[in-house]
Amino acid sequence: MPQIVPTLDEALASIADGCVLAVPRENSGVAMAATRALIRRGVKRLELIALPTSSLQADLLIGAGCVALIETSAVSLGEFGPAPRFTAAVIAGSIKMKDATCPALHAAFQAAEKGVPFFPLRGLIGSDVLAHRPDWRMIDNPFGNNDPIVLLPAIKPDVALFHSPMADRAGNVWIGRQRELATMAHASAKTIVTVEKIVDGDLLADATLSAGTLPGFYVDSIAVAPRGAWPLPLPDHYAWDEKHLAEYARLAASEEGFAKYLEQYVYDRRAA
Amino acid sequence: MTAAPPEQKLSNEELLASVIADLIGDVRHVAVGNASPIPATAALLARERGGGKPYVSLLQSRKHNFFTDGGRELFDCAGQGRIDVFFLSGGEIDGEGNINLVSIGEYEHPKVRFPGSFGAAYLYYVVPKVILFRTEHSRRTLVPKVSFVSAPGTSPENVFRNGGPIALVTNRCVFSFDQTHRRFRLESVHPGHAVSEVAEHTGFAYVQPAAVPETPSPSAETLRLMRQVVAPELAEVYPQFAARIFGVRVPA
Numbered sequence: 001m002p003q004i005v006p007t008l009d010e011a012l013a014s015i016a017d018g019c020v021l022a023v024p025r026e027n028s029g030v031a032m033a034a035t036r037a038l039i040r041r042g043v044k045r046l047e048l049i050a051l052p053t054s055s056l057q058a059d060l061l062i063g064a065g066c067v068a069l070i071e072t073s074a075v076s077l078g079e080f081g082p083a084p085r086f087t088a089a090v091i092a093g094s095i096k097m098k099d100a101t102c103p104a105l106h107a108a109f110q111a112a113e114k115g116v117p118f119f120p121l122r123g124l125i126g127s128d129v130l131a132h133r134p135d136w137r138m139i140d141n142p143f144g145n146n147d148p149i150v151l152l153p154a155i156k157p158d159v160a161l162f163h164s165p166m167a168d169r170a171g172n173v174w175i176g177r178q179r180e181l182a183t184m185a186h187a188s189a190k191t192i193v194t195v196e197k198i199v200d201g202d203l204l205a206d207a208t209l210s211a212g213t214l215p216g217f218y219v220d221s222i223a224v225a226p227r228g229a230w231p232l233p234l235p236d237h238y239a240w241d242e243k244h245l246a247e248y249a250r251l252a253a254s255e256e257g258f259a260k261y262l263e264q265y266v267y268d269r270r271a272a
Numbered sequence: 273m274t275a276a277p278p279e280q281k282l283s284n285e286e287l288l289a290s291v292i293a294d295l296i297g298d299v300r301h302v303a304v305g306n307a308s309p310i311p312a313t314a315a316l317l318a319r320e321r322g323g324g325k326p327y328v329s330l331l332q333s334r335k336h337n338f339f340t341d342g343g344r345e346l347f348d349c350a351g352q353g354r355i356d357v358f359f360l361s362g363g364e365i366d367g368e369g370n371i372n373l374v375s376i377g378e379y380e381h382p383k384v385r386f387p388g389s390f391g392a393a394y395l396y397y398v399v400p401k402v403i404l405f406r407t408e409h410s411r412r413t414l415v416p417k418v419s420f421v422s423a424p425g426t427s428p429e430n431v432f433r434n435g436g437p438i439a440l441v442t443n444r445c446v447f448s449f450d451q452t453h454r455r456f457r458l459e460s461v462h463p464g465h466a467v468s469e470v471a472e473h474t475g476f477a478y479v480q481p482a483a484v485p486e487t488p489s490p491s492a493e494t495l496r497l498m499r500q501v502v503a504p505e506l507a508e509v510y511p512q513f514a515a516r517i518f519g520v521r522v523p524a
Contacts, residue, residue, distance in 0.1 A: 052343060074388030078307055090385045099374055101393035103347035122351060123394035125431045126424040132379055146430045179342030
């Protein structure tokens with residue numbers, strides 16, 4: 001039974017130092033308020049796995065020194081330019097990088113949700129993405145003839161963390177058509193969700209809503225965080241805060257600017 | 273909402289979108305990744321000219337995106353051959369069609385780091401027509417050999433592959449790609465640019481025919497569709513681009 005807890009810190013308690021933490025792409029519902037709470041708590045050595053990419057969330061966590069390793073297909077601020085703290089950390093060698101490609105991450109999470117050890121994927125052969133992934137294997141298709149194919153080991157995160165529009169009191173979470181959030185939750189040992197609001201009634205009772213609902217069965221803790229994806233978007237609810245992201249890109253270009261950003265928007269709880 | 277007057281001068285972006293729309297051809301489904309306003313313009317233009325065909329999936333759009341099975345659906349769709357055209361770029365692109373979206377220098381200690389490969393290490397193999405697009409045509413971007421292969425331009429015969437590059441469109445010219453001989457061929461040079469200039473700014477060897485035509489400018493009808501029908505649609509996803517190129521203003 002999922003716990004609906006009053007504070008972000010209580011919801012995030014199971015994200016310990018060294019946690020293998022799965023997070024979604026920018027436009028699926030990123031738990032940004034929770035991310036700021038993790039930085040305030042000073043979490044260390046996270047192994048961050050993006051499904052399949054990340055933007056501000058990874059850049060903030062990396063810049064704040066919370067990340068030991070990241071597995072992702074890309075980290076970028078999109079229209080706002082490169083992710084400056086990610087870029088600086090990779091060049092400095094201060095984080096370990098596991099470069100992937102989007103469908104490889106989707107497939108490896110699917111392997112975990114099915115409880116199978118690996119998933120095969122086309123493409124990849126002859127790329128340096130594959131060359132730098134000793135944990136991926138190439139085999140000859142056992143049902144074919146001279147048909148090499150890559151196998152990806154299942155990704156089984158300790159915790160999945162994301163933000164969604166609403167949950168009911170039983171902990172069922174409405175994710176809409178962001179189906180990768182369900183895959184993430186199915187694949188992870190624990191799932192922590194922040195939501196805009198808790199609603200009365202049963203999200204599973206109505207077929208229109210239940211099709212987009214992650215059953216509480218897969219959820220461990222929930223906290224309410226209004227505008228919890230800010231400054232990133234929450235699909236169908238609010239858009240990017242363009243002004244803020246432009247300011248972030250400008251400040252995070254230098255370490256000093258980034259420290260100023262943390263002080264103003266992360267450590268000062270009135271702003272967060 | 274207002275659109276540019278038809279007498280406005282042809283912009284480079286409009287020329288490139290028109291070129292790409294012609295390259296798309298008669299297909300069923302075109303998908304456009306993130307941060308690609310010119311390919312998105314081209315795809316929507318192709319759809320207008322085709323009377324609703326092809327399907328266009330703009331990954332960043334809420335409206336022009338029918339996927340309901342999460343982020344994986346695009347890739348599952350492509351894996352089955354249900355996406356005919358996609359667009360890729362690269363921090364570096366070389367003469368064999370290899371693209372680099374990762375880094376320059378030693379992988380563990382790079383000199384330059386790009387965001388990452390996104391879906392390229394898969395889509396380049398399974399989408400029949402991949403159009404490479406790079407608006408900085410220089411020896412820095414078009415190199416003899418990429419530093420990191422996010423995805424190779426071609427593969428050995430036994431490697432499953434029913435897709436790959438068909439063309440490279442830059443701010444100076446259009447190259448086609450010959451998958452058999454693994455090389456680009458200069459097809460046309462944009463108005464105001466020269467064949468010698470392309471040679472000067474290209475870091476890889478390519479085939480140059482004796483006569484290279486000028487890239488055709490869009491017809492009046494194509495331009496009208498782009499400015500009056502496509503541009504307002506585009507504003508949902510690329511408001512800044514739509515405003516800058518087409519003068520489309522979405523009321524707040």
